[in-house]
Amino acid sequence: MKYTEEQLASIRHPRGHSVTFAVAGSGKTQMLVGRVAWLLQQGVAAKHIRLLAFNRSARAQLQDRIRVALPMGAEMPRISTFNSLGHRLCELFEREQQLPRHELSTSEALLKKMARRALVDALAAGNEKGPVSAEMLDDFVAFIGLAKADIEPPDVVLRRLPAGNGRAFFCDAFVRFERNRQERRVRFYDDQVRDPVLLMRAEPATAQRVTNKFDVVIVDEFQDVSRVQLELLVILVGTRAQLNVVGDDSQCIYAWRGARPEFMGRRFDTCFPGATRYTLSRTFRFGHQVSLAAAHLIRHNRHRADTLCISAPSTPNTAISLVKAHNTGQQEAVVEAIAAWCRRNGARRQVAVLARLWAQLMALELALLEHAIPYYKPGPALFDLPELAGLLGYCRLAAGTLFAEPRAREVVRAMLTTPTLFLSANALDNLVEQILSAPEQAGRLIADAAPRKAPNWKREPFYLRAELWRAAQHAWTGKGAADALQVYAVQTGLRKALEGDATDATTEKRLAYETLLHLAQASRATVTEFVAHMDRLRASQRDYQAGSDEILLLTTIHQAKGLEWPCVVLTGLEAGAFPGKRAALEEERRLAYVAMTRGRSQLFLVIPPDAHFQANMEGRPPPLHGKPSVAVSPFLYEACLPASIELGAVLHQCRPEDVGAVRLPAAPASNQALLQRYLRAVASSAESSGAT
Known part of the structure; x- marks a missing residue:
């Protein structure tokens, strides 16, 4: 197995904690596999290494990759999800009578029934009468999940929400919900980590059953951890283990379940002081146009590490193309763009259409049905x-x-x-x-x-x-x-x-x-x-x-995280819809960054007709009169598309020895520094190989 110098540095980390910032498509899973193999070669026993993944699919993929990389018959370190580990801790503490025995419930209907009861009682206690609407119930269920991803009191969690001020009664309802849950002796999915963590924080003696049992703890996709999962890691690591984590804070898109970029930044430094930082800056997925556009976009976020994604020489010339169509209007241009790409490049299954919300796919779905083009959508019919x-x-x-x-x-x-x-x-x-x-x-x-x-x-x-x-x-x-x-x-x-x-x-x-x-x-x-x-x-x-395999995929950006396709169509790029009006801006920008970095060969951006944006793309002054009925998403201005596309195309055709002579394209002064930095990085980059 061949590794880049950046990957080798992280693989061969000698001692202490480490955090590796890995850009999209940088071969982080390959690096993790190499890290495990290297630790075993250094004499660390497999039973003293614990790996944590976020779901069963990621766990299975990582396990398969490690099994293939290790010698036949070699002992495998154990890989768990956070929830499976939490479940085993619940069982441990129940046996030792530290936690009351509860039945694990996966019933969403029961959770909603209890949530509704808690809301009704909380409203009545505040002298407010009236039914609980479906919207209010959904908001409260989401708040329950967010509160259980944290260790702070519910009022602190509520204050972080954009619309939290109008939902003060959620705190009382949460207390009532938890009281009812304890009385029913039921434990939901979100309780499996929180219950044992709160116990171990309240009674430090119980933590001794868990802490200092490993030499090395490794966590994949660390940008997705919640506060309660972070606290579990603090206990698990103790004073014995070294913690090695990998992730990309620019892809932290699960704020609704408690993830925050600071957990890879200052909070990590507080919990695990003295950590060594590594960077996997080379992507092997997409070309310079996408790397530059994504870099310009994400640089507007303040809460992130200063990493820059650079396309490796082996990457394809990923093209960025604009397709004009209102999100709720005629989709003929989108259908034709997909059809034309498939005629040139292959099957529909190589195409994924991504949107922020399911409803942003509705007009395209109807158009595909009109044209008898088969598609698959994992969401609601x-x-x-x-x-x-x-x-x-x-x-x-x-x-x-x-x-x-x-x-x-x-x-x-x-x-x-x-x-x-x-x-x-x-x-x-x-x-x-x-x-x-x-x-x-x-x-x-x-x-x-x-x-x-x-x-x-x-x-x-x-x-x-x-x-x-x-x-x-x-x-x-x-x-x-x-x-x-x-x-x-x-x-x-x-x-x-x-x-x-x-x-x-x-x-x-x-x-x-x-x-x-x-x-x-x-x-x-x-x-x-x-x-x-x-x-x-x-x-x-x-x-x-029920028919042909020649189907294209329609899905949301959240569901597309961690995946890639030869061709990606990003739709719904309209002001007021992306970013959402009440959504946290930096979270939305990270979501757009994730979407832009899913494609290997082609990225189509579906935008509404907008003369102001067209003038920006062509380097002309904007029209003096009239505003578009629907404007493009501000994220497309932030991505500095004209310069990103121009410089990216030049770099793809440029020989390595000629990169130093490349002239920067015209761009606003605020974008020049990033263009120069990218060009310097490409010029100094040696030929990389062996990562996919």
Whole structure:
């Protein structure tokens, strides 16, 4: 096995703690395998080495790579996930009666039931009445997971959230949730690490059963650790073990489950002082254009190590191309770009389309179905999305096909919750069943569901929804689908609700509405014709999912982390959608960085038509008048695409001995330093080989 000099430095780290910053595609897994082999060669017993990975898939991959690299019959060090280790600690402390015996539950339904009960009680204790909406419940469940990824009190965790100020009652609800969990003697997935860690912190004597048992602890993907996992490592390492970790703080995209870049920075230094720092700066995945664009983008983040990703000489000439299409509009340009690439380069399975949110893929999904292009999406099926089901539901009601739907119950529920009427779960269930039992009485049933003692502003949405239902049921048969959707948006207050909120859940609903409205406007179909067309697309979707292997992949950026493809299409690059309006900016920028660094040969960036950005790409002054209805994501300006593409193309064609003579392209003064630094790094780089 051949290694680069940077990899060898990390592999042969002599003693003490170490942290290796590994850029995307730098062969970090290969380095970890080499590290294990080197330690065993130095006489460290396999049983005294512990490796930690984040999930079973990563664990299995690492185990297979190490097994192949070691001599036949050599003893393997143990590889665990954090949760499997936490589970064994729970069992240990239960046997020793340090922790009460709890049953492990994987039931999301039970967790949500307990969360809802905790919210209701917390609101009542604060003299607040009213049902718990689905959005509030989802937010609280997410908060539970985030709080359990930390060791700080829930109020400290809540203060870190962008919208935390309006959810102060979450802290009381969390305490109630935990009290109920202890009474039920149940342990959820997030408790498996937290419960033993809190025990060992509260009772140091129990930690002696765990600490100082290893000589070396190795952690992969360290940028993904949470605070509670970090505390487990502190206990595990103790004063005996050396901790060797590898990761990329620029790819820290799991803040929603407690990961923070500082855990590779100042917090690591506090917990494990004196650590040696190594860098794997050469990527073997993508070419100079992507390296430069990604470097320009991520340099705007303050909370990161000053690493620079450099393309190795062996990398392909990864091209960056722009494709113009509104995220919720016509996708012909995207479909053609994918088709043209496949005609030149090979099968559709080599293509992945990535988006920040599932709903950002909706318009493209519909276009692929229209063109009979097979695809696979690991997320929710398009026509099962509540956002889409609710909107189409009123068209189905007008067409007379609603109650013949196999999923009529789910569709009616979506119709009553898009936007929400703020019914409790039980009240909503009852109303859905009543409507299914007496469809002709639905308007009256909805009006009767209005809270009788509530003020008029709380009752009015029920009356408007009832009126809408009656109109759709009896007067919309020949109505245009686009007109029907616009009436729906106004009468339900959907448009106003979507404009007044900027959460991801609201953005998903807005995208679904705009996508469906655009399609209806383009088709000029009546509601009956539109529903029939949607049903034909739905039927064809089922065929594709069970058919050819020649399918392209649609997925989210979060699900794409750690993966790569020859061709990547990044869509949804619109201001206000990416970055999300209420999302943490640096987290969003890291997400964009991850997306940009997944492709090997081609990166398509799907952007809305934007004359200002086009002028930027061409080096012209921006237009004096008029702003685009939808602007490109600010991240594309930050990526300094004109200079990145120009210099990247030159460097790919340049002989190593001529790199020093390359002239920098025109670029803003703020970008010149990075361009110069990159050029110097390429000029001084020796030919690297052996890493893939």
